[in-house]
Amino acid sequence: MSGWFERFRPYVMVAPAIIVFVLFFIYPIGYMIYLSFHEWDFISPEKQFVGLDNFSGLSEHPEFLKSLENTFVFTFFSVGITTVLALLLALWINRPTRFYGFVQGAVFSPHIISLVSIAMLWMWLMDPQYGLLNWGLELFGLPQSEWLASPETALYSIILVAIWKSIGFNTLIIIAGLQSIPPHLYEAAALDQSSRFTSFAKITFPMISPTLFFLIIMNLIGSFQVFETIDIMTQGGPLQSTNTLVYYIYEYGFRFFQLGYASSAGVILLIVLSILTVLYFFLMSRRVHYQ
Amino acid sequence: MAEIRFENVRKMFGEDTIIPDMNMTIKDGSFTVIVGPSGCGKSTTLRMIAGLETQTEGNIYIGDRLVNDVSPGKRNVSMVFQNYALYPTMTVKGNIEFGLKNRKVPKAERQKLIEEVADIVGLTPYLNKKPQKLSGGQRQRVALARAMVKKPDVFILDEPLSNLDAKLRQQMRSELVQLHAKLGTTFVYVTHDQVEAMSMGDEIVLLDQGEIMQMAPPLDLYNYPANRFTAQFIGTPPMNLVSVDQLPSAGFNEKAVEQIGFRPEKAKLRHFPGNDQFSMPCTILNRETLGSEIIYQLDTLAGRLFAKTFNEPVVDAEQLFVSVNNEDIYYFKENGRCIAPYLNRETPIKVRSTV
Amino acid sequence: MKTSRYALKGLNVLGLLIVIAIFATPFVWMAVTSVKSLSETITFPPVWIPETIRFENFALAWDTGPFFRYFVNSLVVTLSILVLQLFTIVPAAYAFARYRFFADRALFALTMITLMIPTQLIFLPVYLQFSSWGLLDTHLALILPFAANAFAIFMLRQTFKQVPEELLEAARLDQASEWKIMYMVMVPMAKPTIITLLLFSFITHWNDYFWPLVMTTTDASRTLPVGISALTNVEGGVAWHIMMAGNMILVVPILIIFFIAQRHIIRAFVYTGVK
Ligand SMILES: Nc1ncnc2c1ncn2[C@@H]1O[C@H](COP(=O)(O)OP(=O)(O)OP(=O)(O)O)[C@@H](O)[C@H]1O
Ligand SMILES: [Mg+2]
Secondary structure, eight states, X not given: OOHHHHHHXXXXXXXXXXXXXXXXIIHHHHHHHHHHTEEOOSSSSOOEEOTTHHHHHHHTOHHHHHHHHHXXXXXXXXXXXXXXXXXXXXXXXXXXXXHHXXXXXXXXXXXXXXXXXXXXXXHHHTOTTTOHHHHHHHHTTOOOOOGGGSTTTHHHHHHHHHHHHHHHHHHHHHHHHHHTSOHHHHHHHHHTTOOHHHHIIIIIHHHHHHHHHHHHHHHHHHHTTOOHHHHHHTTTOSTTTTOOHHHHHHHHHHTSOOHHHHHHHHHHHHHHHHHHHHHHHHHHHHHHHHO | OOOEEEEEEEEEETTEEEEEEXXXXXXXXXXXXXXXXXXXXXXXXXXXXXXXXXXXXXXXXXXXXXXXXXXXXXXXXXXXXXXXXOOTTSOHHHHHHHHHHHTTOOHHHHHHHHHHHHHHHTOGGGTTSOGGGSOHHHHHHHHHHHXXXXXXXXXXXXXXXXXXOHHHHHHHHHHHHHHHHHHOOEEEEEESOHHHHHHHOSEEEEEETTEEEEEEOHHHHHHSOSBHHHHHHSSSSOOEEEEGGGOSSGGGGGGTOSEEEEOGGGOEEESSOOSOSEEEEEEEEEEEEETTEEEEEEEETTEEEEEEEESOOXXXXXXXXXXXXXXXXXXXXTTSBEEBTTTTBSOHHHHHHHO | OHHHHHHHHHHHHHHHHHHHHHHHHHHHXXXXXXXXXXXXXXXXXXXXXXXXXXXXXXXXXXXXXXXXXXXXXXXXXXXXXXXXXXXXXXXHHHHHHHOOOTTHHHHXXXXXXXXXXXXXXXXXXXXXXXXXXXXXXXXXXXHGGGSSOXXXXXXXXXXXXXXXXXXXXXXXXXXXXXXXXXXXXXXXXXXXXXXXXXXXXXXXXXXXXXXXXXHOOSTTTOOHHHHHHGGGGOSXXXXXXXXXXXXXXXXXXXXXXXXXXXXXXXXHHHHHHXX
């Protein structure tokens, strides 16, 4: 009767979503790759094909190289420190009482706050003259810091904010991983009179290592996209010390209208993210295999 | 109300033929039980009646209507699933009402029907509860009520009691039988439990690998098995089978039989051979006391045999004899077919059941 | 023996209090600053308790820009995204979970690829696209790219797949149409997942700064986070107390919601993060 419609039903059902994806995600990627081989300033009618010139230009462009370096430094420290601290914190506060629940909530709270507010709040905390952080340092008899105002410390200050914001989320994910470990494993270990360290090394760590792997990959993917804190707190400065890949793309595309340059930087980001994504799926398929 | 007719029905899943060629008529108003080992195609048969699977070849009739191309909802068949398959987000009432709403039954009539069936299955106090809040037996009743309220021509039930504990199962069995008597609708009931089949059905279809081994009322199935498979499937412990060439006396060979068989409960255990045609020395290997009855495992020249006796523990003796009355012996031909010597006919069942 | 146990316990509690302090102090400091006077913000060492509580700071912050406008924009954009997502996600997830059709795997793969593309990667080409369509600086530019959500489709598909086949068969025997099965049987069963996903979407887009920053040029379509960020360059130098007051307006409602529905929100994030 409605056999014709029956056959098309699935397509009708997926079409709206697929159209959005193609229009706003898939096609733009293609367009960006196309632009990366051209020179264009957004105003002139002509897009001039320049082959790989944009890429070779980038490779000699100190500002770009600096932004790449900063992105890697940011990623390395923020992801590394966040993961280690989150693991320790998770092992510590994974208890089912109300008080521990409150601690978990407090640790998690920055995650639901807009990065805008977090960035502005920390700018104030890190104010070199009147900021609370310098007051705290002085209280403990430590030397004060210039925080965001100095090229030496600005990037690390941004890293500190990133860690503060994401540690709670990471902690709770690890806690979820810890709670999914079957208790009987620990009971067996207790019967064997194994020490706390042994049961961590032999049971806990292997059991949550898949969770950790995925957190690390997700954090890597996330930290390559860092933008908000930079834009609000330092705008890439001082002296390019906090310029990152996405901020570079933003500036070259939106301030200097060098769309070819910006696009080829985008292609480089695409490549990095693709590698991480492939790694992610590779690990995912391995994990599925284990179960 | 309707009979169900399978005409040369064949069912394949991909390359595998699950049901090669099925012909049967399920009588109008009967309580027909389909029984057989796991994977023999019971559920598939049921689902073809419901229209949830389509047969590869052949015709299925419900009443006089050829239903090959009729969608499940329009066959006027109700199904009760093993896991109840209740809609978890709807109340008991919502579950029962859903099918009626889809059929555009007017509200007042729906209300009346729901009250009616809720009363029959004793669910009236629970109408506004969610199924998760009910016990297993109550959920089963909701599933029944949901099936009943549509006043179907045919009820099909796929192992509906297997998720219940033993006691509740017992109770639900008799409730179902009473329900069937009250409604008079055709019931097709699948189980792999032969006790359930024997105690509930007025007609049993025994399936093996998609083929009907025998279709008969329960007692006929027990007394007059058509073949070796039926003989061994029905009854616990199963019928003893002995190859003719393992028998000491040659008297059995004459009818070209391959094996003889007898039910453990017909075996007699004695200290002397007696003068039955079948009598063999044996020793007791093992004895299982089940209250009113005792099951013996016997070691004989013809291999291990079972004997079941009621209330008469045999004195432990070194040497015993197992013997069977002549009329309790079944003869099996090479192709597995059963013949009963006292009638000397190939298919004793039909003859007997019509007498 | 016993005393050392107590000492350890005390140490543990102290440690936990420090952890709480690390995450709570900044917010407390924000609150304290937001009711200070200008001169109280520029003293060192800082004062913890302001002489007079100046609630007028909130009014001052609110008046630095068209905040009501921003608020309405945020609301319109976020709610539109949620409604549109509801209408794109549910059917798509259902089709991917329950039907086999030509190219179903390819289309699902496309969805999964989208899942991995961050907005930071595509803003430039999408900006150019919107500019050629004349959609820049409109609500649509903030809404349309998020009208579907690959992640939500993936999650909801998992949920739909877990619904036992028998339930659908029962519904088919009850003469329910395919649409009815979807909306009366499947969607109610997936309600917790759908709510979780919408909550997640809401927080993401309510807080989003990057996309509206890139796509808007005037106050007509700017959202709250972008509007608030303008407080960093108020004329006449930085006014920390005004800045903090402005952010309080953004942060406090979310924090209140968070502490009321903490368990649900945390579950939403952890659930969407783990699976
Ligand atoms: N959708 C399907 N696709 C492929 N093979 C199937 C399908 N459904 C059933 N089968 C096969 O058909 C055979 C019969 O299955 P069916 O479910 O009818 O058995 P059954 O008699 O109900 O068994 P049980 O007592 O275990 O429920 C089995 O071998 C099964 O593997
Ligand atoms: Mg079955």
